[in-house]
Amino acid sequence: MYAQLVTTEGGTPREGMSDQERAFQERIDRNEKIEPKEWMPEGYRKTLIRQIGQHAHSEIVGQLPEGNWIGRAPTLERKAILLAKVQDEAGHGLYLYSAAETLGVSRDELLEALHSGKMKYSSIFNYPTLTWADMGAVGWLVDGAAIMNQVPLQRTSYGPYARAMIRICKEESFHQRQGYDIMMKMCAGTPEQKAMAQDALNRFWYPSLMMFGPSDKDSVHSEQSMAWKIKMNTNDELRQRFVDQTVPQAEYLGLTVPDPDLRWNEDKGGYDFSEPDWSEFYAVIAGNGPCNAERLGARVKAWEDGAWFRDGLMAHADKARARRVAAE
Numbered sequence: 001m002y003a004q005l006v007t008t009e010g011g012t013p014r015e016g017m018s019d020q021e022r023a024f025q026e027r028i029d030r031n032e033k034i035e036p037k038e039w040m041p042e043g044y045r046k047t048l049i050r051q052i053g054q055h056a057h058s059e060i061v062g063q064l065p066e067g068n069w070i071g072r073a074p075t076l077e078r079k080a081i082l083l084a085k086v087q088d089e090a091g092h093g094l095y096l097y098s099a100a101e102t103l104g105v106s107r108d109e110l111l112e113a114l115h116s117g118k119m120k121y122s123s124i125f126n127y128p129t130l131t132w133a134d135m136g137a138v139g140w141l142v143d144g145a146a147i148m149n150q151v152p153l154q155r156t157s158y159g160p161y162a163r164a165m166i167r168i169c170k171e172e173s174f175h176q177r178q179g180y181d182i183m184m185k186m187c188a189g190t191p192e193q194k195a196m197a198q199d200a201l202n203r204f205w206y207p208s209l210m211m212f213g214p215s216d217k218d219s220v221h222s223e224q225s226m227a228w229k230i231k232m233n234t235n236d237e238l239r240q241r242f243v244d245q246t247v248p249q250a251e252y253l254g255l256t257v258p259d260p261d262l263r264w265n266e267d268k269g270g271y272d273f274s275e276p277d278w279s280e281f282y283a284v285i286a287g288n289g290p291c292n293a294e295r296l297g298a299r300v301k302a303w304e305d306g307a308w309f310r311d312g313l314m315a316h317a318d319k320a321r322a323r324r325v326a327a328e
């Protein structure tokens with residue numbers, strides 16, 4: 001069932017389009033939003049299910065590396081802020097699963113695909129969070145990269161996805177600021193605290209660059225997804241924007257971006273920088289990153305531990321339905 005839903009078709013050349021497909025593409029070109037019950041090409045629907053589903057999974061798996069620090073936050077205030085952020089990620093997952101459901105896939109099917117490894121989630125969450133400074137780096141860099149990718153998605157062509165993104169982006173900017181605030185505090189602290197902040201930047205820099213996906217020449221889906229306005233920018237465009245925005249922030253903190261080849265390029269009006277190690281990226285998305293097994297194991301356990309609760313809800317819903325039918 002799931003394979004049928006997510007296998008992305010290899011693109012829709014305009015010249016081979018049916019009248020219906022051409023009319024659809026013209027709506028996209030006019031920036032009209034596509035709504036759930038309207039006709040859409042099968043490939044468009046499947047690409048959206050893949051992307052929105054992966055995005056939803058990233059939100060709920062993304063709770064784990066930070067959830068790891070709630071019990072060890074250094075102050076009550078930091079604990080309350082981190083708790084709120086991690087709860088927000090659960091909310092983002094719910095908006096996105098709901099948006100995916102409007103395309104005809106159930107939440108259970110999506111979760112089953114996550115748990116069986118058929119569906120991906122963002123590579124970044126397969127890296128460990130080793131120190132409190134990692135909470136700063138994750139908020140600053142990971143949420144910063146997420147915002148860079150997600151702000152343009154507020155204009156994506158599928159209505160429910162675009163609308164979910166508006167609220168998510170508002171919350172993500174709070175997340176990014178709380179991360180940067182942790183980094184500022186640590187960089188203004190003792191030499192040991194500043195060294196922890198530098199170490200966190202060193203470990204999270206390249207994995208954050210990988211969040212934008214492979215370089216454009218290797219991106220499988222970008223061309224078709226951009227024609228359908230499911231994606232608004234290429235992976236490399238967003239990665240460049242992220243580097244240009246983040247390097248001055250690192251300088252303000254007095255930290256060094258771990259890239260000896262990082263240089264401002266006057267001609268292009270942006271930084272030249274080293275590419276991530278793409279073999280590491282492909283290993284991580286194939287399931288062989290440092291924490292893949294742990295992350296997936298935690299999600300599967302949460303699903304199994306919650307079975308009694310789902311059963312209870314269903315039993316209640318069945319009883320309520322039976323009472324309604326009896327009363328009619």
Ligand code: BYC
Nearest residue numbers: 055058059062121122123146210211212213219220221222
């Ligand atoms: N991780 O053709 P491409 C967050 C896969 S975190 C894993 O360029 P596409 C958050 C890709 O799926 C961010 N897999 O793909 C922050 C494809 O494989 P399949 C979540 C990746 O889809 C803080 C293959 O590589 N955000 O929100 O056009 C706390 C070829 O790539 C990754 C979103 O999901 C990766 N980094 O472009 C909590 C945003 N990159 O599927 C949560 C929406 C690529 O063919 N998604 N792959 O097997 C997107 O914008 C796009 O899906 C991507 C990839 C830019 C990520």
